Amino acid sequence: MRTITIKPAAITHNLNQVKALAPKSNVLAMVKANAYGHGVAAVLPALQQADGIGVATLREALEARQLGWDKTIGLIEGAFTIDEWQQAIEHDISCVIHHAPQLAWALEQIPAADSATRVVWIKYNTGMNRLGFNEQTLVPAAKSLHDAGYQLILTTHFANADDRSHPLNAMQIQRFNDMLSILRETISHDIKGSLCNSAGIVNFPEHHHDWVRPGIMLYGSAPVIDQSAHELNLQPAMEFGAQIIALQTVSAGDAIGYGSRWTAEQDTKTALVSIGYGDGYPRVVNEDAYVTVIDTNNESYRCAVIGRVAMDMIVIDVSAVPGSSALNSKVILWGDAPHVDEVAVHAGTISYELLCRLSLRPQRL
Ligand SMILES: Cc1ncc(COP(=O)(O)O)c(C=O)c1O
Incomplete structure (x- = not known):
């Protein structure tokens, strides 16, 4: 999804x-x-x-x-x-x-x-x-x-x-x-x-x-540099979502994904999310990038994106999410949180570009 x-x-x-x-x-x-x-x-x-x-x-x-x-x-x-x-x-x-x-x-x-x-x-x-x-x-x-x-x-x-x-x-x-x-x-x-x-x-x-x-x-995106969308009382008109499709625990010292860009400092619970640059999620996000996981108990968790964004998937750190409820959880790439304006900062670009570059693959609702 x-x-x-x-x-x-x-x-x-x-x-x-x-x-x-x-x-x-x-x-x-x-x-x-x-x-x-x-x-x-x-x-x-x-x-x-x-x-x-x-x-x-x-x-x-x-x-x-x-x-x-x-x-x-x-x-x-x-x-x-x-x-x-x-x-x-x-x-x-x-x-x-x-x-x-x-x-x-x-x-x-x-x-x-x-x-x-x-x-x-x-x-x-x-x-x-x-x-x-x-x-x-x-x-x-x-x-x-x-x-x-x-x-x-x-x-x-x-x-x-x-x-x-x-x-x-x-x-x-x-x-x-x-x-x-x-x-x-x-x-x-x-x-x-x-x-x-x-x-x-x-x-x-x-x-x-x-x-x-x-x-x-x-x-719903902020047009000025000194006020947020929230401060301007603007509401995000888009939610970009995906799903956790698999869970793993990586051991301290293990590296994740292409280029082995991220290495676990300790044993870490990770989740695979069904989204990538083939959908329009930017490959260039930095280490501040995060997503919101809404687990099967309807609890929300802020989870860091770790390793390199691939065409079809990303890996996130789900250490905070209870194991039994993580699989199949909904993941918000942007929407209320993170706001697309935040993701744009993490990707070194502007919201306009992220919004315009979404691909045809995600289902439109
Ligand atoms: C001529 C013109 N007017 C208005 C706009 C809308 O700009 P914004 O999306 O920054 O409000 C644009 C967008 O580039 C434009 O080219």
């Missing part, structure tokens, strides 16, 4: 946290990368109170339409070809326009006035230096789109919003706010703004503007 259990109620709760933090803004709930690994079909019903969803590829947008999502879909890197632009028009998808080729397609093929594709998100490069028009090219691009009948949302993306004190944040905010004022004064007062991802929502409440774009916090 290896399972990924999704908790729609947690996602709805987290969405409500976003709304409480940004009560005046519309919410574009980010569901790219299969809803951060949670499964877009499982997640969309929990996001009914969002104003729209955000995806990274046209394919993801079309999948959401097929699943019945009939509100706004924002395509955050826009169309990659003119053919994609045409499909976006056909399926009422709102595109980001971040460079000249996309601008040309939009001016060449103008959707009907009632099409959602008439709303475009014009991207301003305020310091991330990946996508977007610069200070010189943005105003003429915005003017030509406005003159062609488009409704504009000025957007940008933070590079360091997780760290409130990073000096680039203030610069990005200033550039964004200045540009929005210029566009409103010189083109139209109806131009909207969208600045904040999850970390921005938490760290910069005075800059939420018209649309916020939460991703990771919807899934």
Whole structure:
């Protein structure tokens, strides 16, 4: 048994946290990368109170339409070809326009006035230096789109919003706010703004503007470096589970697993757990990694992961678990404890990557 259990109620709760933090803004709930690994079909019903969803590829947008999502879909890197632009028009998808080729397609093929594709998100490069028009090219691009009948949302993306004190944040905010004022004064007062991802929502409440774009916090993971998910009242939306499939006692001096990386200092009760990197549990976890064992008496135990993570199994130290109740126990790789944010620290990465890299093998519940 290896399972990924999704908790729609947690996602709805987290969405409500976003709304409480940004009560005046519309919410574009980010569901790219299969809803951060949670499964877009499982997640969309929990996001009914969002104003729209955000995806990274046209394919993801079309999948959401097929699943019945009939509100706004924002395509955050826009169309990659003119053919994609045409499909976006056909399926009422709102595109980001971040460079000249996309601008040309939009001016060449103008959707009907009632099409959602008439709303475009014009991207301003305020310091991330990946996508977007610069200070010189943005105003003429915005003017030509406005003159062609488009409704504009000025957007940008933070590079360091997780760290409130990073000096680039203030610069990005200033550039964004200045540009929005210029566009409103010189083109139209109806131009909207969208600045904040999850970390921005938490760290910069005075800059939420018209649309916020939460991703990771919807899934219950902390978006900022100085507050935990628990402190932010976010609930984990995923439980990654497995099972103890065998028990052993290794003697002092015995080494466990590939590379004989862990050697028992004393006789140790160990358990084999049916999970590995073939499921998406990270191979690179350090010696602080642990799991929660819920034994057949429903008692919980914190157990260290020992030895190297293999493709299909890991070994844990079950010295604390009574022998008679350990076999077949449930094992939580991440969920309430350990939280995926902790596992990410143990693996030297971020929760986003762990969630997105789950494989097809675990059963989805
Ligand atoms: C443009 C844009 N907006 C919002 C988000 C959501 O970010 P987060 O998951 O950190 O809230 C992302 C994610 O990478 C993004 O690329």
